[in-house]
Every structure is written in C-alpha cells, then in structure tokens.
Amino acid sequence: MATRREFLKASTLLGFGATVPTFLGRAARAVDTKASQDKILVVVQLTGGNDGLNTVIPKASPLYKKYRPGIGIPSDKLFRINGEIGLHPSLAGFGRLLNDHAAAVIVQGVGYPNPDQSHFRSMDIWQAGSTAKTLNEGWLGKALKSKPMPAFHLAADNEAAPLAFAGASARVPSLTSLEDFQLKFVAANKGDKAQQKKLLEDVSKGQPSEPSLLDFVRRTATDTYATTDKLAAIGKNYEPKAPYPVSTFGNRLKLAAQLIDAGIGARIFYVTLDGFDTHSAQGGLAGTHANLLTNLGDGLSAFYRDLKDRGHGDRVAVMTFSEFGRRAKENGSGGTDHGSGAPMLLVGGKLKAGVIGEHPDLEKLSDGNLVHAIDFRQVYASVLEQWLGIDSSKLLGEKFKTLKLFA
Amino acid sequence: MNHWQPYTPSAAEPWDLKKVGHLYRRAGFGATHAAMQKALADGPAKTIDALLAGGTVDDEFETTSAFMVSERSLPAGAPTRQLAAWWLYRMMHSPHPLREKLALFWHNHFATSNVKVANARYMLGQYRTIHTHALASFADLLQAMTVDPAMMVWLDTVESKKGMPNENYARELMELFSLGIGHYTEADIREAAKAFTGYGIQKGKCVFTARNHDGSLKRVFGTRSAYKAEGIVGLCLKQEACAKFIVGKLCTFFISDTTPPDAAAIDALAAEYRRSGYDTATIVSTILRSERFFKSYRQKVKSPVEFAVGIVRALEGNVGPLPLAEALEGLGQVLFEPPSVKGWDGGTAWLNAQSLLFRQNLALAITSTDDSRFGRRCDPAAVLDKRSDGEALDHLLVLFLQGDVPAASRVKLTSYLKTSKSLNAPPFWSADDVQNHRLRSLTHLVLSLPEYQLS
Numbered sequence: 040m041a042t043r044r045e046f047l048k049a050s051t052l053l054g055f056g057a058t059v060p061t062f063l064g065r066a067a068r069a070v071d072t073k074a075s076q077d078k079i080l081v082v083v084q085l086t087g088g089n090d091g092l093n094t095v096i097p098k099a100s101p102l103y104k105k106y107r108p109g110i111g112i113p114s115d116k117l118f119r120i121n122g123e124i125g126l127h128p129s130l131a132g133f134g135r136l137l138n139d140h141a142a143a144v145i146v147q148g149v150g151y152p153n154p155d156q157s158h159f160r161s162m163d164i165w166q167a168g169s170t171a172k173t174l175n176e177g178w179l180g181k182a183l184k185s186k187p188m189p190a191f192h193l194a195a196d197n198e199a200a201p202l203a204f205a206g207a208s209a210r211v212p213s214l215t216s217l218e219d220f221q222l223k224f225v226a227a228n229k230g231d232k233a234q235q236k237k238l239l240e241d242v243s244k245g246q247p248s249e250p251s252l253l254d255f256v257r258r259t260a261t262d263t264y265a266t267t268d269k270l271a272a273i274g275k276n277y278e279p280k281a282p283y284p285v286s287t288f289g290n291r292l293k294l295a296a297q298l299i300d301a302g303i304g305a306r307i308f309y310v311t312l313d314g315f316d317t318h319s320a321q322g323g324l325a326g327t328h329a330n331l332l333t334n335l336g337d338g339l340s341a342f343y344r345d346l347k348d349r350g351h352g353d354r355v356a357v358m359t360f361s362e363f364g365r366r367a368k369e370n371g372s373g374g375t376d377h378g379s380g381a382p383m384l385l386v387g388g389k390l391k392a393g394v395i396g397e398h399p400d401l402e403k404l405s406d407g408n409l410v411h412a413i414d415f416r417q418v419y420a421s422v423l424e425q426w427l428g429i430d431s432s433k434l435l436g437e438k439f440k441t442l443k444l445f446a
Numbered sequence: 447m448n449h450w451q452p453y454t455p456s457a458a459e460p461w462d463l464k465k466v467g468h469l470y471r472r473a474g475f476g477a478t479h480a481a482m483q484k485a486l487a488d489g490p491a492k493t494i495d496a497l498l499a500g501g502t503v504d505d506e507f508e509t510t511s512a513f514m515v516s517e518r519s520l521p522a523g524a525p526t527r528q529l530a531a532w533w534l535y536r537m538m539h540s541p542h543p544l545r546e547k548l549a550l551f552w553h554n555h556f557a558t559s560n561v562k563v564a565n566a567r568y569m570l571g572q573y574r575t576i577h578t579h580a581l582a583s584f585a586d587l588l589q590a591m592t593v594d595p596a597m598m599v600w601l602d603t604v605e606s607k608k609g610m611p612n613e614n615y616a617r618e619l620m621e622l623f624s625l626g627i628g629h630y631t632e633a634d635i636r637e638a639a640k641a642f643t644g645y646g647i648q649k650g651k652c653v654f655t656a657r658n659h660d661g662s663l664k665r666v667f668g669t670r671s672a673y674k675a676e677g678i679v680g681l682c683l684k685q686e687a688c689a690k691f692i693v694g695k696l697c698t699f700f701i702s703d704t705t706p707p708d709a710a711a712i713d714a715l716a717a718e719y720r721r722s723g724y725d726t727a728t729i730v731s732t733i734l735r736s737e738r739f740f741k742s743y744r745q746k747v748k749s750p751v752e753f754a755v756g757i758v759r760a761l762e763g764n765v766g767p768l769p770l771a772e773a774l775e776g777l778g779q780v781l782f783e784p785p786s787v788k789g790w791d792g793g794t795a796w797l798n799a800q801s802l803l804f805r806q807n808l809a810l811a812i813t814s815t816d817d818s819r820f821g822r823r824c825d826p827a828a829v830l831d832k833r834s835d836g837e838a839l840d841h842l843l844v845l846f847l848q849g850d851v852p853a854a855s856r857v858k859l860t861s862y863l864k865t866s867k868s869l870n871a872p873p874f875w876s877a878d879d880v881q882n883h884r885l886r887s888l889t890h891l892v893l894s895l896p897e898y899q900l901s
Contacts, residue, residue, distance in 0.1 A: 172602065172612065172614065173601070173602060173614050175786035175787055175788075176786060205785050205786055206785075206786065212798060212799075212800035212801065213776070214800065220800065220803065222803060222806060222807065223806075223807045223810050223811075224810065224887070224890065225810060225814040225816065225883065225886050225887050225890060226887065227866075227869045227870065227871045227872065227875075227880075227883060228869065228870050228871075228872075230869070230870070231866060231869050231887070234862060234865060234866070235862070235887060235890075235891060238858050238859070238862050238891060239806075239891065239894050241854075241858055242852075242854075242855040242858060242895055242896065243896055251704075251744075252703065252704060252744060252745060252746070252747060252794070252900055253744060253896060253897065253900060255747075255794055255797075256747070256797065256802075256896040256897075256899045256900065257896045259797050259798065259799065259802050260802060260896055262799055263799040263802050263803050266799050267803065
C-alpha cells in the first residue's frame with residue numbers, strides 16, 4: 040500500500056502537483072490548525088468607475104465646491120477622517136472601521152500612466168495588473184499559479200469569471216449560493232437520499248492503489264462529499280455577528296464569511312458591486328451614488344465585525360478597486376463622466392490603519408481628470424508581498440515600490 | 447522498432463467491449479449500445495475505418511444545423527452561448543463525431559475567445575475553417591487561421607500597421623500554434639511581426655492593403671526575404687519542430703493526460719506527419735490503430751463537453767443544447783470562450799470539488815426527467831424498457847462503463863436496488879412511477895461513479 044508521502048511523490052511525476060490544489064486539496068487539511076490560520080484576501084470590484092472625488096473628499100478645497108455645484112457634499116456633512124479629507128457620509132460604516140477599529144486604510148490618488156477610459160480596457164488593465172497591449176492572464180490567476188491555494192469567485196447569476204483569475208492552474212470556481220453546493224438526488228424520500236449518498240461515498244473510497252487518475256478522481260469525490268456536508272451544516276446555522284446590508288452584495292460578503300468560518304481553506308475571494316457608471320443623476324448626499332456607498336460601507340463593516348467576532352479579524356484583508364475614477368467637474372446631467380485617479384479602500388485587522396498618499400490636487404488636473412500619484416500595482420505588490428507572501432516583481436513584470444500597508 | 451505498432455486482437459488482448467468503449471470515447475463522444483455491438487462484430491480495423499470516414503450524410507441534421515446559424519438566427523451580436531449550443535447540437539447528433547472531436551482539438555489549439563472577438567459570425571467562420579481542415583492538411587489550416595477574421599481580431603493582426611507592427615500574432619504563431627517555446631528567438635518574432643502588417647477585415651473577409659504593409663526584407667530563422675504573412679507561416683511549417691509540436695499535442699489529446707509518449711515515438715510520428723504533407727487524418731489513423739492507443743485505457747479525464755455529450759449520445763436522448771451550453775459554463779468549459787490563447791489546461795484541471803459536484807448534478811438534471819431545463823427527452827427508463835433490476839444494472843454498466851467497475855461497486859449498486867424496492871414512495875406514485883424512479887436513481891449513481899469521469 041502506498042503511503043501518502045509516496046503518493047505525493049508519484050503524483051508530482053504524474054503531473055498532478057500543480058493541479059491538485061483545488062479547494063479540496065486544502066479541505067483535507069482544514070483541521071490542521073496552521074492551515075486555518077492562513078491569511079485571506081477578499082477583492083471587491085466596484086464595476087463602472089467609482090467617483091473617487093465624492094468618495095474621499097478634500098474638505099477645504101474651494102475648487103471642489105466649484106466643480107461640484109450640484110452633487111458636491113457640504114463639508115459639515117462629511118465623515119471626519121483628518122484635517123484635509125472626509126468621507127461621503129454614506130461610507131460611515133467603513134469610516135468607523137478606520138477611526139474606531141484601526142482596521143482600515145485609504146490609499147489616495149491611485150491609477151496608472153496614460154489612463155485608459157474604456158470600461159473594458161481599463162478593467163482588463165486592473166484585473167491583469169498590467170498595461171500590456173494584450174492581456175490574457177489575471178494578477179490573481181498568476182498569484183494562484185505561483186502559490187496554489189483555493190479561491191472562490193462569489194458571483195451574481197450569470198456573472199462571468201473575472202479576467203483577474205485567468206491563468207490559474209485550476210479554474211477558480213464561481214459560486215452563487217450555498218444551495219448550489221449541494222449534491223442533488225432524485226430520491227423518493229430522506230432515507231432514499233441518505234442511502235444514495237452513502238453509496239457514492241463508499242464507491243469513492245475504492246481500494247488503496249497505485250497513484251492514478253482514478254485515485255485522483257476518488258480523492259476529489261471524497262473531498263467533495265465532505266465539503267458539501269460541511270457547507271450544508273454551516274448553511275443552516277450561520278448567524279451573522281453583525282447585520283449585513285440586505286442586498287446581493289451583502290449576501291455575497293456573508294457567503295464569504297461563512298466559507299471562511301467553515302474552515303474549508305479558501306484563501307482568495309472575489310466579489311463585485313456593479314452600478315458605479317453614474318453619468319447622470321448621480322445624486323449628492325442622497326441618491327444613486329450614496330446608496331452604492333452605503334451598500335459598500337455597511338457591507339465591509341458587517342463583514343469585518345462578523346469575522347472579527349469569530350476570531351478571523353486578523354486573518355482577513357479586503358481590497359476594493361474600480362476601473363477608474365470620474366471627471367472632476369460634474370456634467371450637465373447631474374452626473375460625472377469617465378475619469379482617472381481614485382482612492383482604494385482596504386479593510387483588515389492587520390492593516391497599518393490610516394491614510395496613504397495625498398488627495399489628488401484639484402488645481403493640477405490632466406484633461407479635467409485627477410492625476411494619480413500611486414500606481415495601483417504598488418498596492419498589488421504590497422498585498423502580494425506583505426500579505427500573501429508572493430514575489431511581486433515576476434508576477435507584475437517589474438519591481439513596484441511597495442507601500443507600508445500592513446502593521 | 448515500430449513505435450506505432452498496430453493493435454491486433456489476441457488471446458491476451460482480445461477485441462472486447464472495454465476496447466470498443468475506449469475507442470469510441472476517444473475518437474468521438476461515446477457510443478450507443480447498438481454501435482458497440484456492431485463494432486464488436488466488425489473488429490478494430492473496420493470500426494476505425496468507419497470512424498475516420500464518418501457516417502452517411504444526414505440531411506435533417508445538416509438542415510437543422512444550418513438553420514440554427516443562419517444570419518437571421520445568429521447575428522454577429524448573438525451571445526456566445528447560442529453558438530456554443532449549436533456546436534453541442536452538432537456533437538450530440540453528427541454522423542461524423544470524430545471530425546467534431548478534432549474540431550474541438552483545433553479550437554483548443556487555436557484558442558480564440560468571443561469575449562474579445564465579440565462577433566458570433568466571425569467565430570462561426572473560424573469554426574467552419576477548422577471543421578473544413580480538421581482531418582486534412584495542417585499546413586492549409588495554419589495558413590487559413592492566419593487570415594481568419596476572428597483570429598485577426600483576437601491577436602490584433604487588424605491593429606498591426608507598417609511602422610507599428612503588433613507582435614501578438616507572430617508570437618503566438620510560433621509559441622502556441624506551430625513550434626513551441628525554445629524554437630524561435632525574440633528577434634524572429636520582431637522581424638516576423640512586420641510581415642503581418644497591412645491585413646484588415648472588410649465585409650467579413652481578410653483584405654490585404656499594400657500601403658499598410660511593411661514590404662521590407664525580414665530576417666527570420668536565418669533567412670532573408672520580403673515575406674508576407676503566407677511566407678512566414680510557410681517558414682514555420684518548414685521547421686523541424688513544427689510536426690513534433692503538433693503530434694505531441696495530438697498524442698496528449700488522444701492518448702494520455704499523464705504519460706506522454708517517449709521522444710522516439712514522437713519523432714517517428716512527426717516524420718510520418720511531414721511525409722504525408724501534414725495530413726492530420728494519417729496521424730489520427732496511426733494513433734487510433736496503435737497498441738499504444740489501446741493501452742492508454744482511462745488515462746484521461748473527460749472534459750465537461752465529453753462528459754455531458756457522452757451521456758446524451760449513449761442514452762440516444764435529445765436534450766436542448768442551450769440549457770446544456772449554460773450548464774457547461776458551471777463545469778468550466780465555455781465553447782468559443784476558452785480562458786486564454788493557451789486554451790483549456792485539461793486533464794486534472796477539469797476537476798475540483800465544485801466542478802465534480804456540478805457534473806454529478808448535471809448528470810442528474812439530464813436523466814431525472816423532472817428538471818425543467820432538460821425535460822423528459824433523455825430518459826434512461828425509456829432505454830431500459832422494463833428490464834428487470836439485474837438486467838437494467840448490467841445494461842447501464844455496459845452502456846457507460848463496458849461493465850468495468852470494481853466488484854464492490856457493483857455489489858453496492860445491487861444492494862441499493864434491493865433496498866429501494868421497499869422504499870416508502872409517495873402514495874400517489876403508480877407502480878411504473880416507482881420503477882422508473884428507481885431506474886433513474888440507478889442511472890444517476892452509475893454516472894456518478896469515479897470511473898465515469900475518466901476516458
């Protein structure tokens with residue numbers, strides 16, 4: 040009978056080494072206390088181009104009032120961060136993570152050279168972590184290739200897998216709900232179902248054998264059945280420790296928290312919040328953009344506090360991004376057009392809480408757009424190196440100067 | 447020594463159901479019960495001849511297929527899923543499954559995604575080019591793909607102008623389509639890229655515009671000439687590495703995910719490929735007839751498409767291709783949207799907890815008859831036609847696995863059938879309902895056996 044060690048050796052020869060790390064490779068080791076301490080990255084994509092200037096607001100700037108006569112936020116309504124900037128009040132949930140929990144970071148003025156204002160092209164650039172002409176691989180896909188770990192795309196219905204995960208050695212599963220993760224049977228009743236499930240578990244145990252594809256399938260199946268049991272159990276009993284916003288975004292963050300708390304070993308999660316393309320009727324204190332920020336801020340807040348209460352606060356880091364910011368001057372239809380240079384928000388217990396970088400200078404616009412001072416790949420590089428322990432220069436194609444993101 | 451010694455039946459290696467099932471899985475998408483019985487009687491040579499030649503043209507199939515992708519049914523902006531559904535329809539019902547299988551191979555080789563191309567007509571055109579040359583000359587195929595509109599958009603040939611050449615196509619032509627890494631230099635790519643300037647698309651066809659083309663001399667592979675696209679492709683085809691690279695990929699596709707043939711076997715096959723003028727049918731024929739091929743039993747993981755289409759073909763069912771295309775997205779294989787220009791990794795990358803679970807749930811959805819997406823058009827109870835329990839189990843195991851399952855699994859399935867006889871069915875079920883329910887459960891269990899994931 041082959042020992043596990045022999046199997047692993049042989050399986051590498053068989054070429055399994057790179058592909059076993061689906062999330063089950065890890066699930067088998069989930070009881071391992073070290074594995075359950077692994078760091079987790081949650082990437083939140085704000086689709087459509089978030090208006091950074093109405094997210095993190097330069098309170099003393101006379102130009103801000105001038106550029107934003109209709110949708111500007113009065114300075115006395117801002118959520119206070121420091122003497123220079125405040126947050127849109129709808130982001131208070133996020134703001135309190137920074138002020139009260141010391142568990143958040145604002146990175147200001149993030150972008151890349153020669154910003155592209157096509158949603159698709161710019162989104163590709165952010166997801167690939169590259170401005171190369173042709174982009175086929177994502178930055179997270181490359182990260183997973185260099186350091187295989189289980190990951191999930193928590194998707195809306197029919198949401199395609201993001202480019203960000205392309206290039207991973209195993210396809211990152213898109214998961215819409217825990218119900219999806221149930222083994223289904225055509226069964227006359229509960230007893231029948233239990234019998235069928237037992238049979239499948241039994242036939243997957245098989246005989247100890249030489250490493251082979253069949254053995255690989257059996258192990259995958261065994262892990263799958265164990266995971267479905269685990270997910271079924273958590274699905275029923277999960278009581279959030281903090282209230283999530285009632286929204287699909289809130290539900291997906293809650294799902295991420297459930298999966299993290301279940302200890303199945305997933306390390307990277309990808310969630311999107313769509314609707315930021317506010318060309319018209321964006322609103323100021325209230326309205327479309329304010330609602331989006333409430334959803335975002337309250338979602339992040341609930342997610343962090345929920346996980347913190349369960350002892351995972353220091354294991355998790357959330358990073359938000361959007362494909363671009365928006366034009367400094369509001370347009371004639373109460374909205375904003377595509378721009379550049381915008382803040383990124385991060386959440387997590389191990390962050391070095393505070394503000395990084397200066398707010399882009401409203402007196403020094405480029406074609407009416409905010410100018411970036413920090414390259415988004417500096418943020419990626421910092422997350423890769425300081426959080427995931429992955430060498431960033433090979434992955435990003437060059438050495439980007441890291442920021443002091445983590446304490 | 448003949449590395450590709452043809453297989454001949456012997457007492458030790460008889461022509462049996464296992465070999466028939468193996469052949470039909472690899473050279474197509476599985477077989478019906480009748481097809482397996484016929485192959486068993488015909489022997490390997492005649493069966494392989496028939497697979498290579500394809501069945502007689504089925505007018506109804508061709509008419510439906512053509513209608514599904516007429517310009518009215520499938521405009522340029524049609525969703526990829528509609529095109530994928532059409533191809534699945536072809537795979538499920540084509541009288542020439544080997545040709546569809548080869549088309550799948552070439553689609554993965556020239557992996558082009560409609561995510562970027564964003565034109566279903568272009569993608570359809572590329573499929574047709576692939577289908578035309580699938581079992582014919584690779585040299586013709588490579589030339590045709592170079593000026594294929596979908597490819598030209600996918601790898602930016604349309605953006606490539608004199609003075610500003612885009613290297614994308616030149617690079618992938620060498621790296622992924624013909625030679626493989628290590629058989630060209632960066633200088634070869636830079637020079638070759640100049641040859642691909644001046645090609646654009648008008649009215650859905652490639653057109654050459656001399657004033658946008660860089661007509662200078664290009665140094666590629668140690669030669670120097672005012673190459674155009676065709677000349678560079680011709681140069682690649684002349685390289686020793688080309689035939690080896692392609693037959694290597696064909697071997698992985700047809701023979702084994704885990705054990706590549708040794709270098710000498712590849713060399714022999716590559717030499718044959720060159721002698722035949724890159725005739726793919728010659729190579730596929732040699733592979734399928736070989737001892738090596740028949741020894742590679744269960745050395746591949748089924749792709750999602752093979753898994754799903756195999757179930758439908760075996761049960762002689764007729765499921766709607768659109769919901770099937772949708773379901774396959776969850777399994778990780780979206781036809782016409784491969785993940786990158788490198789195609790799908792395949793092999794063990796197909797299976798993880800979620801995709802295996804989804805495969806089993808899909809098998810259930812197709813065969814349970816109570817899933818609104820698939821309806822009752824692929825009902826195992828219809829195929830089993832009132833067989834007794836024992837006969838039904840034998841029939842299913844032969845149909846899907848040629849009876850090759852561990853004895854312990856067979857015992858478990860038999861005992862499930864026994865206990866499920868006394869199951870507490872809802873009171874409104876008729877005796878037939880109960881029996882059909884048991885047979886559908888049994889089918890789902892058989893399709894969920896680990897062995898069924900393998901080809």
